[in-house]
Amino acid sequence: MARGTAIAAIDLGSTKIATIVGDTAEGGMLRILGAGVVPSAGIEKGQISSIGQATAAIVASIEKAERASGTRILSAGVSVSGAHLASLNNRGIVAVPDAGRPISADDAQRVIDAARNVSLKSNRELMHALPRFFVVDGQDRVSDPVGMHGQRLDVEMHIVTGGVNALQNVMKCVEGANVQVEALIAAPVATSAAVLDADEQQEGVVSIDIGGGTTDIAVHLDGAIVHTAALPIGGSHVTRDLVAGLRCPFMVAEQAKTRYGAAISTTVPSDETVALTAFGQDERREVHRRLIAEIVEARIEEILSMALVEVQRAGHVGAISAGMVISGGTAELEGLTALAEARTGLPARIGQVPELYGLADQVAGPAYASSLGVLRWMTDALIEPNGQPVRLRMPAGGSVLGLVRGVGRLGRVFLPQ
Ligand SMILES: Nc1ncnc2c1ncn2[C@@H]1O[C@H](COP(=O)(O)OP(=O)(O)OP(=O)(O)O)[C@@H](O)[C@H]1O
Ligand SMILES: [Mg+2]
Structure with a gap:
């Protein structure tokens, strides 16, 4: 094509x-x-x-x-x-039988097939098998083994199911x-x-896409993906917290979040108020913008800490020098990257294509x-x-x-x- x-x-x-x-x-x-x-x-x-x-x-x-x-x-x-x-990492190993000849594309394909051949439960399906690096006779982190000499070829594979x-x-x-x-x-x-970008992937980075109902996470280390997860939590939870906290309809809460919300509540002046239509009231009610931000901040902190747990599953937070790249509609929230940086000590930026x-x-x-x-x-x-x-x-x-x-x-x- x-x-x-x-x-x-x-x-x-x-x-x-x-x-x-x-x-x-x-x-x-x-x-x-x-x-x-x-x-x-x-x-x-x-x-x-x-x-x-x-x-x-x-x-x-x-x-x-x-x-x-x-x-x-x-x-x-x-x-x-x-x-x-769900995701897991699996290693495939094959012998290269002919000592005299270099590793061929066929050998590389054989070891990839071996690594992707994980036994899955009948209710699971393999979605991606992404090679992370090859190992030739114990020499780690080989990106392309074809043409090299060696008797044993391993591949480390990230598998998403x-x-x-x-x-x-x-x-x-x-x-x-x-x-x-x-x-x-x-x-x-x-x-x-x-x-x-390629540098971030090499230095270690986590991509966090906070959508409406899910938070998608992918941790990259040494230029390859090492952990993938999707958490069943997102911006709609923030809105629902506002429905409960402000006692207002979902659409009003959604507007309050996107127009007046902020991830760091202390950046909002404590005396600033906004008018919202609450349940059971004809009149609009004055609500402190600080209160909106406090509700938002609490849930966003929870989402970020759940994302960090996934980073820890992949290794340790210190390994992701390039920090967090946050996308999804919730990334539009005022002050989101500042909150992420303040709570984790890692750099954060908004992810766009x-x-x-x-x-x-x-x-x-x-x-x-x-x-x-x-x-x-x-x-x-x-x-x-x-x-x-x-x-x-x-x-x-x-x-x-x-x-x-x-x-x-x-x-x-x-x-x-
Ligand atoms: N300015 C904003 N401030 C805060 N949140 C916002 C803003 N703009 C959009 N959002 C939120 O972003 C969320 C939608 O994001 P997105 O479009 O990425 O989700 P989705 O792809 O439909 O859902 P998912 O990926 O979770 O299945 C909604 O919860 C919405 O309230
Ligand atoms: Mg989405």
């Missing part, structure tokens, strides 16, 4: 469904041809909760993206989030919208690959990091560094789901209308 072929990505979020059509141009930059963003339905905490509602919302998002881009979407790469995602039922539900909804699923991509993997052109303004802002991550994943997967097309290949052993054409793999999309 040559450069310029359009690709579609569907991001199934808990608050929005975003379908983006794009392609790559010279220099590998992403060109946005059009996007269709609609409010989410039938998706809770990143997982499908109503097939009918989710399918209808996906149809609406796809139709909008088709109109915006002037294309017809036949298939797409689809993001997957939710607490059913998902729950079969959760994945099947996603398939059902997207295919119910008459779009073929070319690839299911774990949202933390896609987001982090799109928002992190760089180098976009075309209709980039349609997908501007950290809320689109995961949607663009899926698009980037799909376009990168289709083009080898030399610009040649990559062939679609099923994961070794095939898919338990059977129906997924390439879990965590490649995808192609559209036809001009």
Whole structure:
């Protein structure tokens, strides 16, 4: 597949469904041809909760993206989030039988196949097997072993799995919208690959995407991903805390959060008030903005500390010198990176996808990091560094789901209308 072929990505979020059509141009930059963003339905905490509602919302998002881009979407790469995602690291080992010959591409493929061949429970599906580094005769951190001499070849692999039922539900909804699923991509993997730069990945960094219902986490060390997780908590929890704390309807609380919220409550003047419509009142009620910020701060602190627990699972917090890159709609919250830095002592920045052109303004802002991550994943997967097309290949052993054409793999999309 040559450069310029359009690709579609569907991001199934808990608050929005975003379908983006794009392609790559010279220099590998992403060109946005059009996007269709609609409010989410039938998706809770990143997982499908109503097939009918989710399918209808996906149809609406796809139709909008088709109109915006002037294309017809036949298939797409689809993001997957939710607490059913899990990750592990596995090592594969093979012998290189011929002492005289260098390690071949076949040997590298054999060891990769060995490392991805983990025994999973029948309700789990392998989504991604991402090589971290090779080891040749005990020499650590070899990035490309082909051509080297050695008798034993190891590979350290990061493996991401998902729950079969959760994945099947996603398939059902997207295919119910008459779009073929070319690839299911774990949202933390896609987001982090799109928002992190190479230096950060090398120095150690955690990508944290705080959406509406989930917080997707991916820890990168030494240039490769070492831990992936999706926590069932996000910006909607902040809003629900405000509903309870301010006794106001969800939509009012949502507005209070986005307009007046702040992550560090002490930055808000203690005497500043805002007028809100509370439950059971015709009149608007004055509320201290400091109170709004205190409620927001407490929940954001909890989310950040849960994210740090995941970093600790990957190793230790001190190892991530490049700190935190925070994306998702909640990253728009005033003072979020300052709070993250103050509580962890690590650097923090907002994660956005760089180098976009075309209709980039349609997908501007950290809320689109995961949607663009899926698009980037799909376009990168289709083009080898030399610009040649990559062939679609099923994961070794095939898919338990059977129906997924390439879990965590490649995808192609559209036809001009
Ligand atoms: N300015 C803002 N301040 C605080 N929160 C905000 C702001 N703008 C958007 N948000 C929050 O961002 C969240 C939506 O983020 P996003 O679009 O990344 O979620 P999603 O992808 O639909 O959901 P998920 O990835 O969790 O399944 C909502 O909770 C919304 O309230
Ligand atoms: Mg999201």
